[in-house]
Amino acid sequence: MAVIVKYVVERNGVEKMTSTSKKEADAYDKMLDVADGLTDFISTSSLAIDDRLAEELALYLAQNSASLQQILKGGKLKDVEESREKPAKAKKAAKSTIEKEAA
Secondary structure, eight states: OOOOEEEEEETTTTTEEESSSSHHHHHHHHHHHHHHHHHHHHHHHHSSOOOOHHHHHHHHHHHHHHHHHHTTTTTOHHHHHHHHHHHHHHHHHHHHHHHHHHO
């Protein structure tokens, strides 16, 4: 019989995520904390946004916090996307080189 450790992220009695990685569960929990703070921030604005939309917007912003931080620092979204693509292209090139060497 195997013993499996699972980390459960729960909010208001609702299971939001289950993971076998504590690090992953902690990161998701932190992202939900940020989303809660952003929801409160958005709700205090003079914008006519209902609660559901404010929560969805806050969750989107929290999930994309790296891009949001770059934009808030005066950068552009394109800069963030390019920095994400470069390592992916490098990995792809390295993988194809390894595959060619194996052949």
